[in-house]
Amino acid sequence: AAKENGRNQYQIFSVDMLKESADRLAMEHALRHALANGELHMHYQPQISLTTGTITGMEALLRWTNPKLGNVKPERFISLAEETGLIVPIGAWAFMNACREGKAIIDELGLDLTVSVNLSPRQLQQRNLVAIVESALKSSGLPASSLEVEITEGMLMVNSGGNLEKLQSLRELGVRISIDDFGTGFSSFSYLLEYQVDRLKIDQSFVKKSVTDANAAAVVRTIIAMSHGLNIRVVAEGVENDDQLRFLLRRKCDEAQGNFVAPAVPANEFISTARSLSSIGVLQAVELKQAS
Numbered sequence: 379a380a381k382e383n384g385r386n387q388y389q390i391f392s393v394d395m396l397k398e399s400a401d402r403l404a405m406e407h408a409l410r411h412a413l414a415n416g417e418l419h420m421h422y423q424p425q426i427s428l429t430t431g432t433i434t435g436m437e438a439l440l441r442w443t444n445p446k447l448g449n450v451k452p453e454r455f456i457s458l459a460e461e462t463g464l465i466v467p468i469g470a471w472a473f474m475n476a477c478r479e480g481k482a483i484i485d486e487l488g489l490d491l492t493v494s495v496n497l498s499p500r501q502l503q504q505r506n507l508v509a510i511v512e513s514a515l516k517s518s519g520l521p522a523s524s525l526e527v528e529i530t531e532g533m534l535m536v537n538s539g540g541n542l543e544k545l546q547s548l549r550e551l552g553v554r555i556s557i558d559d560f561g562t563g564f565s566s567f568s569y570l571l572e573y574q575v576d577r578l579k580i581d582q583s584f585v586k587k588s589v590t591d592a593n594a595a596a597v598v599r600t601i602i603a604m605s606h607g608l609n610i611r612v613v614a615e616g617v618e619n620d621d622q623l624r625f626l627l628r629r630k631c632d633e634a635q636g637n638f639v640a641p642a643v644p645a646n647e648f649i650s651t652a653r654s655l656s657s658i659g660v661l662q663a664v665e666l667k668q669a670s
């Protein structure tokens with residue numbers, strides 16, 4: 379019976395695998411047409427200062443809604459786009475769209491906000507990356523100093539295809555560079571001495587555990603202390619509750635982003651999200667709750 383069971387499990391496993399690869403093919407086919415079909419759009423998630431409580435910027439996050447597949451999770455379609463190279467045209471569109479929508483939001487709010495756009499490894503390999511970013515800035519009118527590019531640690535570890543030169547060229551345009559998901563990559567701190575970055579984003583996995591796990595708390599405290607020692611601003615990602623926010627306040631983290639502060643919303647909802655953020659005052663709300 380054990381053997382039969384084993385065989386059945388094997389079959390179930392391979393049927394699953396077939397289905398998985400069929401799903402993947404269907405998704406790849408759909409993704410190929412997503413841009414032309416207007417199925418991609420962006421959400422924007424605010425970031426706030428933990429010293430003033432005011433909004434400092436927004437991260438642009440790609441969304442894909444397909445008639446058949448529904449809302450596809452970014453973790454699924456972005457890795458597929460990366461593997462297939464589709465991230466190149468999609469990423470170029472993402473820069474263009476985020477600069478355009480970000481500029482409109484900044485103008486309407488009359489605030490000096492940073493628009494952060496994620497950059498994946500494949501995009502950094504592109505020969506014309508700098509030209510793409512430049513043309514997104516030029517055609518949108520967004521000042522270069524209002525644009526931040528988020529990269530991950532691994533992208534700084536090896537200098538291949540002129541990636542470091544491209545990042546340097548972006549910095550020379552005035553674009554800021556931040557390190558996303560900090561602490562989860564091949565963390566070697568040597569690059570922090572060699573290449574100037576403007577911000578570190580503490581990975582949400584540490585933020586999540588910071589109030590229940592002493593080791594995670596120590597990691598967060600250490601990243602904050604190191605950032606301040608290096609004169610790099612530090613932002614905590616994925617803040618989900620007031621305990622986490624209070625911990626970050628106590629530890630003097632500079633900025634916060636996460637669903638507790640505000641979720642990512644479409645561009646046309648961002649103005650009201652930003653306005654309600656400033657009228658409620660997230661920090662005030664947390665402090666009031668603490669006092670009561």
Ligand code: C2E
Nearest residue numbers: 438439440452453456472496497498616617618636637638
């Ligand atoms: P990321 O850059 O680390 O983005 C932060 C992710 O955390 C986003 O996931 C965001 O929606 C999510 N998030 C924000 N607040 C919370 C919270 O309080 N709790 C939890 N659990 N999650 C929160 P999302 O939108 O699914 O994006 C996933 C990843 O896809 C991003 O991670 C980024 O690496 C990539 N990505 C998104 N947009 C783009 C893009 O335009 N270009 C490229 N190359 N990659 C992108």
Ligand code: MG
Nearest residue numbers: 437496528558
């Ligand atoms: Mg990011």
Ligand code: MG
Nearest residue numbers: 558559579615
């Ligand atoms: Mg991140």
Ligand code: MG
Nearest residue numbers: 496530558559
């Ligand atoms: Mg990520």
